[in-house]
Amino acid sequence: MLVALAGGVGAARFLRGLVRIVPREDVVVVVNTADDDIFHGLHVSPDLDSVTYTLAGAEHPEQGWGLAGETFAAMEAMERYGAPTWFRLGDRDLATHLYRTELLRKGATLSEATERITRAWGVGSRLLPMSDDPVSTRITVRTAAGGTTELRMQEWFVRERSGPPVVAVRFDGADEARPAPGVLEALDQADTVLICPSNPVISIGPILAVGGVRETLRRRRARVVAVSPIIGGAPVKGPADRLMGPLGIEVSCVGVAATYADVCGTLVIDAGDAARAPEVEALGVRAVVADTLMTDARVAAALARHTLDAVA
């Protein structure tokens, strides 16, 4: 049994490759929920949905979120009411949020809702939210006027397009959040724990912050392998550089290694970063070189193979 820690698009693409080389039912994915937010009263779980839609083969091929062939009639109509529509919810995607919100309102946990949604999409693998308790990433940014203000993740990332300079990041609720049922057991029993090429600060960071996760991974460190989302000093997609730098983490595979050093014995770095392998290993993390730019599912599958072999 393999367990993968996952954020959004990078993780989804990696997992799409992974399930080409191992049976889907052998994979448990623990997904970040600290980006979850409420829009128009609906509980939106961006990372759970990205992984679900991608494993179902229904993801939008380019944009990194949402469904292929999606329409936006509801959001366009919402503009008439002056309601904030900067977070674009597609019409078919809305069904997911309506369904999840209704289940939660009726007393289901996020785990239970996720189980139903992934089953409906025929995902095949088990997706676990990192926690059924609310955890919310809050980003303190510098304002144009020179002060600071705290934004929710989607406000900073989507509404503000990662523009405002980051001062600090915290995971509201993480101290009290319990891991979702099955998370610690899965981490404990996994043959291998894969840390997907996701944002180490705000995608993997919240998972590690949930009670017991970091401790469990430390114990399993030899069986934990991460894939660096940073290639040649820049993230493949997303705002990792805008978060790592200000938080004193070098925007490189070395910075990723430093972030994961206590929980992760092996880091897969890109072939282009091979020269930095000694610096990674100086942190006590074994460096393995591979092609990490997942241009298509076949490359992603090869990367997944390399990653598993790295700790075989």
Added chain:
Amino acid sequence: MLVALAGGVGAARFLRGLVRIVPREDVVVVVNTADDDIFHGLHVSPDLDSVTYTLAGAEHPEQGWGLAGETFAAMEAMERYGAPTWFRLGDRDLATHLYRTELLRKGATLSEATERITRAWGVGSRLLPMSDDPVSTRITVRTAAGGTTELRMQEWFVRERSGPPVVAVRFDGADEARPAPGVLEALDQADTVLICPSNPVISIGPILAVGGVRETLRRRRARVVAVSPIIGGAPVKGPADRLMGPLGIEVSCVGVAATYADVCGTLVIDAGDAARAPEVEALGVRAVVADTLMTDARVAAALARHTLDAVA
């Protein structure tokens, strides 16, 4: 100032004619909300929306509900989850329900939400829900097995296509419901109160059942004029016949007159029903004959003119 009591499609078509002959801002519409229901966690107000969309000129030209050019991507996607989708919510219509539900959740009244929605659509007339308190039409029907069961209005009308024979109707919550702010004042001060050609049992009935409405109209009876929704023994649209008959109301303009006799001094009946005028008048209701089949907005305007003239 004119006040109209309104249900769904029949009322909407009549009002579309009315605002051709009087300034929109002189019209206050008191709308049935006993058909309101919750679908996928969203507060749906079918009659408020039918009137809103029609007065905005955005209504579907044939089907009697929803928006012109509507799409149903969200509902189709919802089917994947096995959620009940017999009540078809269009994608653009969903925006209305999301917006209303969010306002209500944040503490707004249905009146306040309606004010915002109608303003966004440029309705021009004031729409008042009959009450901000929940009232819900419940229809007791005979089951195939010979027993009885109670259905909500939309379950009976939409899901069961008005099939199960009606035994009884009640308006759950009506005893405690207070009229929405402005309703009694408007009825009291109106030059004329129009009862639109809506279902007398389940569209106008609930409005009359809200505390103080019937009493106020009795006092204003000489200034109240109704338009019969029944032409030649059948409703123009909708299930009025399936409700009136079993409740002991003749399915005719005479039955309508009997239902409204205590609150309404004048009834507009169709030219085809002219022979029944004496029976209407025998109930103490003045009968006025007109063409009541609203084949287009021009006919509706002529009917509205006749109706106003009837109590001029």
